[in-house]
Amino acid sequence: MTAALRFDPIRLPEKCEQLRKEVRAFLAEEIAAGTFDPHKPNREDTDVPEFSRKVGERGWLGMTWPKKYGGHERSFLERYVVTEEMRVANAPTRRFFVADRQSGPVLLKYAPEHIKMEILPRICKGEICFAIGMSEPNSGSDLFAAKTRATKTDGGYLINGTKIWTSSAHIADYMIAIFRTSPPTKENRRHGLTQFLVKMKQPGIKVNPIGQITGQYEFNEVVFTDHFIPDDHVLGEIDGAWKQATSELAYERSGPERFLETYYVLTELVRAVGNNPDTRSAEGIGRLVAQVHTMRRMSVSVAGMLQAGKEPVVEASIVKDIGTIWEQQLPHRVRELAAFVEETATNRETLEKQLDFATKTAPKLTIQGGTTEVLRGIIARGLGLR
């Protein structure tokens, strides 16, 4: 068989189930204490520093990283369990999630030792927040079109230009960004980009919030004007960021956050329908549950591949492609079924509010972390079509 796309039926080991219980108990305590409301995905206050520190104290940040950097040397499957429980509970993970999923692993691989020693333990404690500086005005998914310049100067680089759609930049302590250090060559359009560790809240960086159609302010425009970055904040190879950035994407594209973002509307629909559904509701719910189950089996399978040290680039792209399309369609399918919910359902108002928010969230889901079109290009390459 040419394609040989395998998604082995990985089962979570027993210690994951113990961990799951601990995470559920912790989240129940936090909900009881009023830290967050699991029925409100559209919290205004998604940045909850105190919650981040508590998650760090529990040992649930940097779970797979070496102990000498504050990590816990646990498995990707254990991390998977923590991530999915947090997501399903609508926990306020914004402050630590990007650092834990992506920025930390980049630093582990490419940062100089003293930077790792300084920053990674603080991520593990839930003290610091990261943003990712990839997109620029007029570049978007076309990473090679990035123009923001890093010009060599004494002891470092001067940064000039603008990043955009940067989630959490307004609260971030650091950003890992790619800047242009050389023009692309005729032979290699991907040449000339370099990855940097940017310390935010420094001179020469201005963060301008951009409102979203959900009513949230999560995106930002980040303008650099002669911002200085020291030499030891270069991550990896000068002009070689493209390869570094793409090799990390399996982590970003296959996790439970890539199919569970609107999951709460399904739970709320089941609540509204009650325990004696009519045939249409039962069939609709059954099909949706079959989908989420299948997505999760695929996602767990990719976590197993990561644990085994593989780089499942194509498999991760498939999970992201069908996962985000599913979570995008979910509020619309739930809306169709909700039309038949009794007026007297006690959670009707909650369901309607959630549907409103999920429907507004949906358009971004197939864009963030690689657009559907880009992902299908990667899958097509994996199939040998290009």
Add this chain to the structure above:
Amino acid sequence: MAESENIVAETAEKIFADLADAQTINHDKKGEWKAPLWQALTDAGLPLSWVPEDCGGSGASLAEGFSVLSAAGRFAVAVPLAETMLAGWLLAQAKIISPDGEMTVVPASPKDRITVSADGSLSGRARGVPFAKAARHFAVLASDAKGSFSIALVDAGKCRIESGLNLGGDQSDVVTLDKVQPVAIKPAPHGFDQTRLLLMGGVARSLQIAGALESMLEISVRYSNERVAFEKKISKFQAVQHNLARLAGESAAALAAATSAADAISNATSFNDEVFLEATAAKIRCAEAAEKGGGIAHQVHGAIGFTIEHILHRYSLRALAWRDDFGSESYWAVELGKRVCVRGADELWPLVASR
């Protein structure tokens, strides 16, 4: 996967490759390929994979048998291999020795019931029974007036069989039993019911559908790299690439759901809600994938894939036909939805995340 599983699956794969080449079968209007294939499968002990050695079978594990069905799906072979395996498995539940030759299971649809009378005779009507016309024996699941289940071996010659064909052109018949005395009948094990039989059949069909989708992806990719239109290979058009990426997604989802369900059943100690979710979800998701994936495969092939001469229909139509066997995806979606609602909203995630 254990080493031994690979050997059983590799044996099946080799037999199919040698004797069930899709192109050859497609050109063989008289069906002369069937006898040598069935003989080779029988010689290898594959039709009775799931029958223990002391019941006349080859005593393969459930997982090994499922890997044979995966291979059978990739070749979309129209012989009653899955059906005979299921029948042997059903008979083995009651320690009834399996006879030689082709078998199938009755009933094959959730709406049909076979009843057993006080005198041990069987009555009832079962529709959509795959390969009933080709079978020498039926493995029958029947219930008495109290709702207790029995498993019986029945001589096909004692039943009335009305011939029918499914979408893929394979036998899908109506079987009527009118006070038929079985060759053997024994009580089913405690807790064994029609749902379990149908879901076992459903998982078998899910693996076959997933296998057919794997082949549809393969032949579609190959064709797109051969066919030239507008002065370039159609595989170089972005629209075609994106369609094939979607087909890969459907194929991967079907395979993931089906293999996960097979693994769940192979390792289950009881038939609980988690196993029910795995098995029903596989049938639902694979059926949806058959529709979407098959549509894309035909689109990539253009009009040529619509012709009887081309092999594509061997996979696409069977995948569509298999949706209906052992409960359609609509039926199982209702059953799964009801079970989810009875458990309640707060028990949904614990169910999904149970494994």
